[in-house]
Amino acid sequence: MCGLLGMLTSDASAGSTAELIASAAHCMRHRGPDEPGTWNDDDIVLGFNRLSIIDIEHSHQPLRWGPADNPDRYALVFNGEIYNYLEIREELAREFGTQFRTEGDGESIVAGFHHWGPEVVRKLRGMFAFAVWDTQTRELFLARDRFGIKPLFLATSAAGTAFGSEKKSLLEVLDRLGLGHELDDRAIEHYTVLQYVPEPETLHANITRLESGCYATLRPGLAPTVTRYFDPKFPVRPFTPDTAQKRYDEIADVLRDSVAKHMRADVTVGSFLSGGIDSTAIAALAIQHNPDLITFTTGFERDGYSEVDVAAESAAAIGARHIVKVVSPREFIDALPQIIWYLDDPVADPALVPLYFVAAEARKHVKVVLSGEGADELFGGYTIYKEPLSLKSFDKLPGGLRRLAGKVSDRIPEGTRGKSLLHRGSLSLEERYYGNARSFDDARLRAVLRNFRDDWMHQDVTAPIYRMSEGLDPVTRMQHLDLFTWLRGDILVKADKINMAHSLELRVPFLDKEVFDIAEQLPFDEKISHDTTKYALRKALEQIVPPHVLHRRKLGFPVPLRHWLAGTEMYDWARELIATSDTDHIFNKAFTLQMLEEHRAGSVDNSRRIWTVICFMLWYGIFVDGTIVPAIEDHDYPVRL
Structure with a gap:
């Protein structure tokens, strides 16, 4: 889990750009506070901030690697983790006699790329966004994992292409590319409807994202050529009375294997734990590999908006040490500018605020946490299904x-x-x-x-x-x-950005290529069946999770936003923000205030609509007109870009 930033120039001017890249990479130092690094040749400059998780003493980046006859042929910057890196290293050594210089997972990527080319992405079991520069062919290879767990932003002009883990870093180099900071009205409309900005868009017209499950190839002076390598087909294998239990066992076995591989680290691994089946399953499997597992949850003081008691019961049932963070309305409001700054683009999902606080608490104890994201999308967990x-x-x-x-x-x-x-x-x-x-x-x-x-x-x-x-x-x-849409636009954005705000690596064992290969074969009546969701997954977990969560309905980290916006906790704050925001050219503020009054009167629940507008207004104040300055701990960070 790290932060990368680079620029491929069109005029062999990378040397004069290196200082700019190093400076711009600083504003995402929270992604990798352990070790910064830069490297460049005539065409490209690569910057990196490392969060050391595996092979802490070595595996420095940018990583140079090559075969015996050209040992520094490639330069790699890599954000994420490859959980089957040991198996890949063994395969490369066995088939090609590959020699490795570190004990880390980054070498498995670059050595695999050398022998397999772009097909290496299909072998990687993990979360990743990486760049490999080939000094021999003068070609750059960029790739993201199939689900989009790790981000990768792009900005391209005739002067070159910049790429990075966070948009705020790219905003700092737009001038070097001859690009402006104009907003994208189309993306604003999509955000207002969906509550997130869908890939490949961002709210800035000149910055996009390499989409999940894609890779790109670039040469100096040429635009990126993008290829999609992940195109799920959902080849259904019907269940029969004779095969059903075997199929449930397959799900349980692949989850055990995924969690085991996600536990690979040279630092302590903990686990988030809500009151639901997904995070409980991950924690129950994780404690088999770490008997001293610490679990973390968050909640609110208001009745009905906390799963703290259920999570504590689950932790006790599996034998984990459990830590709770309770969030007050005042803390909630005060943290919002920082959260929006870390997000790059707004995501109007209130659940990311309690996540921000539980991640901060977890980072006091561990450097890596596991979580249950992805189970609903893979196994059919949403009631709307x-x-x-x-x-x-x-x-x-x-x-x-x-x-x-x-x-x-x-x-x-x-x-x-x-x-x-x-x-x-x-x-x-x-x-x-x-x-x-x-x-x-x-x-x-x-x-x-x-x-x-x-x-x-x-x-x-x-x-x-x-x-x-x-x-x-x-x-x-x-x-x-x-x-x-939802998974990569909301769920995984908050999973990456909010945890990285605290230099905390979040791992998601459900979003594993081997788990997906099993899940995509499920017929719909093994997902939505017997008046429940995730039917096959629940059957698979009967001997893994405690009975009190096996059939419990999904809540996650519920937020009392509806009550707070109508009451003393948030109404005055929301009204003042709407009235003073310099976004009259984007939003009809009279209508927005009308929605707030309707909500306060209780005639209609406008909480999510109001929240969507408010999050954008906060973002605009931070990133566009500079009227809002978030309290970022490292005061050297630029906050208006």
Whole structure:
């Protein structure tokens, strides 16, 4: 877990750019406070901040490596962890006689690239974003892991291409590339609908992201050529009464193996623990490898918004030492500017705030934590995945009747039972589902955005993804969409950025290529079945997790945002922020304040819509007009970029 930053120049001017890259890399020193480093030749400069986890005394980066006849041919910068690096090193030594100079996982990448070329990414079992520069062919290779656990931002112009782990570092080098800092109105609209900025966009028009499951090749003076290597097909293997238990055992076995490999480290590994089945399963498997495992959870003082008691019961059941952080409304508000700064682009998911505090607590005790992200997307854990079953009767209706049902629903007053069912039933899956979060419906979106455009709606994000899943059942198509939207846009952004804010490495054993290979073969009735979600996973975990969490509904880290925005905890603060934010050209502030008043009166729950706007306003104040200065501990960090 580290931070990388580099620039491939078009005019062999890397030497004069090295100081700029070293300076710009400093503002992500939280990603790797243990050791900075830079290297350059005429065409490229590579910068790095290291968080030492494996082979602490060696494996320095940028890492130079090559075969015996050219031992410094390649230069590598690598963010992440390769959990099967020992097996890859053994394979390379056996097949090619490869000699290694360190005990780390970085060498497995660059040596594998030397022998297998781009196909090395298919062999890597882990989370990664890396750059390999070939001094012989003068070609740069960039790659991200299949799920997008680790980020990689890009900015390209005629002067060259900059790439890095955090957007704030690239903002510092845009001038060198001759690029401006203009915002992307299209990305703003997508953020307002989805509560995150979908890949490959960012809120800055001249910075994009290399998408998850992709690699890119670059040469000086040429734009990147991008190739997608991860394109899930979900080849279903039906269950039978004779094979069902064997299949459940396969899931349990691959999870055991994944957790075992995710425990590989030369530092202490802990585990996050909520009240749900996913994090409990990871912790229960992890303690088999570390009997002194420490687990961490967070919650709030308000009743109904804390899983602290359940998590403590789970920790006691598996024999783990357990640490709790309770977050107050004042702490919540005070931390927001720092959190937004670390995020680079806003993510309007309130759950990232308690995550920020529990990560800070965990870092006092460990350097690495495991967590349960990804189980819902792989095994069918979201309640919304039941929707195709409840709407199945509408599928039999002719198109005209379905459209009529939609018109009837429009005439039914808000809050009337059956209105939502009619409306959703009148729409196709592609029309009604675009992920786990929808902050604004079309009418409110038009009202809140000054620059609303119909051709920037969510469909231009989701339509290409839906085309990838044609022919699959609707539940699997929803999962597939979430893999490329919600998971990498919300879940993994907060998992990376919020934990890295505290120099804490978070590992996600469910998001393992071997686990996915098993999960993608599940038929939909092994995901949504017997009135529950993640059915096959729950069956697989019957002998692993304590009974009190086996069938417990998903909560995660719930936040009492609805109550706080309507009460003394947050109302005045939110109103003042909205009124003073210099974003009148982006948001209709009168409508935003109207939503706040409606929410306070209790006539409608506008909490998520208000929160989406507020997070953007905080971001704008930090990154655009400089009116908000977050209290970053290292005061040398630039906060307005």
